[in-house]
Amino acid sequence: MKTPGKRTSTLLIAIVLPLAFMAYWLVRMFNISIGPEAIAGAVFIAGVFVAVGLGAVALKKGAKVHWVAVSFVVGAVLCVLIFLGISLSLAWHESVPPLVSYHVSVVGLDGRTGDGSTTILVPLPMKDGEVVIPSSELADRTFDNWTTTMVGTKDGTMLAFQHRQKNLTDIDARFYLYEKDISGTERLPEEYLSPVLEKITDEEYTTVIYVDEGVRPPGDLTVNLELSAGGGLFHGMFEDMYQTEVQESVPAGTAGRIVVTAEVEEYRPSGP
CATH class of the missing domain: 1.10.287 (Helix Hairpins)
Structure with a gap:
């Protein structure tokens, strides 16, 4: 050959x-x-x-x-x-719509007692004056004996966690909304936690939470709220993602209306 x-x-x-x-x-x-x-x-x-x-x-x-x-x-x-x-x-050809998520965590309630109608109020995730996650996804949800509902306060409508039993547990709740489409990789931080009491800077403002006064015995609470938006894929490229976070340590004996600070930052999740 x-x-x-x-x-x-x-x-x-x-x-x-x-x-x-x-x-x-x-x-x-x-x-x-x-x-x-x-x-x-x-x-x-x-x-x-x-x-x-x-x-x-x-x-x-x-x-x-x-x-x-x-x-x-x-x-x-x-x-x-x-x-x-x-x-x-x-x-x-790879495009994935972005996700809006809201995580509510209240640590320090486990092992304590309430009066049978304990209520914790947290801000609502909003955009352009409207609740960004449908009320059907926010209200009437149950998380370890805590039931959610939307209630009106003097500060505006808020998300309530209600516990109808005496023995309390910590709150760990997550809410999601997948947006319908994506048109690019640029995104502005338009989602926020409402009510907004005072804008401090472009990346910082104050909002409010309510802690039931009937929680016994008094003890420290840690409240962590995380609102994330964005992070979709547009032609294989990641969209901008922003996270609004409230981290508040509530000392023993503090209850009722509590003003907290929300901080907004661009968020880049760590890779595998």
């Missing part, structure tokens, strides 16, 4: 490697029931062996080592370009 010449061999090296790499990804992308990753790996390894064999043939026929090396480098560069092209193609 006639073997390829040295020029043909070196040229084929630069062609076989990217073809094998492309075949590797095509096999992985197709829904093959029997070991797609193993088959894809075998295809690519076979391509590498063919390229090495062609390199040996070229050297045997008198090709210079640096030309064979250049062929491998060109093939590797083409593999990288194929990988980038496939990644960008897949990312362009």
